[in-house]
Amino acid sequence: MKAKVSKVPGPKSKRILEELKKKNGGWCMPLPFVHSGEGKGCYFKDIDGNLFLDFASQIATNPLGYNHPDMVRTVRDHAKRFPVKYAGQDFTVPEHIEMIDELLKISPGNAAFLINSGAEAVENALKSAMHARPGGVYGVSFEMAFHGRTLGALSCTNSKLVHKTRFWSFPMHRLPFDEAAPVVLDEIIRREGGAENCSFVIVEPVQGEGGYHIAPKLMMRGIRKITRERGIPLIVDEVQSGLGRTGKWWAHEHFGITPDLMTAGKALQVGATIGQRKWFPKEPSSISSTWGGGSTIDLAMGIQTIRTIKKEKLLARCKRMGKYLVKQLVGLCGEHPEAYGARGLGLMCAFDMPTKESRDHLVEHLMHNGLVTLGAGHNSIRLIPPYIVGKEEIDEAVAIIKKSLADIHKERARKGPSFAEHAI
Ligand SMILES: Cc1ncc(COP(=O)(O)O)c(C=O)c1O
Structure with a gap:
């Protein structure tokens, strides 16, 4: 062709x-x-x-x-079964747990929260981190970062002026996307009165919308070391870089680090916030939504994508x-x-x-x-x-x-x- x-x-x-x-x-x-x-x-x-x-x-x-024949078959099989679109946080379907199981086989963490989009996966990672850190008053993201367009995610986004102009933001500090980031983070934590005031650090291992820049290894490892030592949740945003595109399931694996919370979307066909169960809120409905998890077709396509990546x-x-x-x-x-x-x-x-x-x-x-x-x-x-x-x-x-x-x-x-x- x-x-x-x-x-x-x-x-x-x-x-x-x-x-x-x-x-x-x-x-x-x-x-x-x-x-x-x-x-x-x-x-x-x-x-x-x-x-x-x-x-x-x-x-x-x-x-x-x-x-792809696997995708065509998956869509055909699932289109016959109602409800295709289900109210995924209050009512469930077998595909929901199947998706979580497939994700946990390839991800760091023992829990996943499914949602509609990448930005919502980010929102729920931010909310989970905030919930776990009641003393937190600000977040940290990177210059040229892109984490989505809903207002919480947008507060972390910093790539283009057009994304931000006229929209309110919650309190954020920015780090340079280079080896100096750990030193700058250290200084911010000190200036802001201690680690307990910081709710989260969020980073893309390969910046996507910001220009396809690969994070320096020293930067990723330095940020991980500081956040781990000070108990600050590190959120790695894998919405664009995740699910195999970089040659590993998740791009952060190239840096030898493990995030506390991670986000996925795009190739997965649904949004997902993934991490250790201890980082997710315990109260029912503290994080939720009507359609969370997309449709059974979205879920089945995401599950099949993981299986086909393995098979082929x-x-x-x-x-x-x-x-x-x-x-x-x-x-x-x-x-x-x-x-x-x-x-x-x-x-x-x-x-x-x-x-x-x-x-x-x-x-x-x-x-x-x-x-x-x-x-x-x-x-x-x-x-x-x-x-x-x-x-x-x-x-x-x-x-x-x-x-x-x-x-x-x-x-x-x-x-x-x-x-x-x-x-x-
Ligand atoms: C790294 C990253 N995070 C979050 C998002 C937002 O995802 P969505 O557009 O599905 O809301 C994107 C979208 O491009 C992204 O690249």
């Missing part, structure tokens, strides 16, 4: 997107094509018949690619293919000096462009040439294909990036550099 794109947006997509633009509350600007539901492996078709190679994986939520040995594949992809990206950056900073942990890969404008321009060119990617941070492009990706698809993606950079080069030679490029 090879990507084949004629016009984006095609006429059918354009009509739907125009309607959406008029009626959607909170305009989020989806990419300019509409999914048809057809696709196989790393490729999907839009409703205009364009065939795209997907290196965005629905923002890391589609780890097994399109129409996809952790090893993520590691192998990630190394191959980064090697190709390093080569590409050598040939095209405007692209730089190739990096990755497993299949959580990225490179940088000189400015936000040149990054956005390249993402658009890639899409018109058949490769779907996403920006991250100020000027990074993230490459997060499904875990089933092979060398052939990686070669095709890298060839599309090279062609797009060459197209942009020609375009620039014709028109002269853009204002943003002048400004570098």
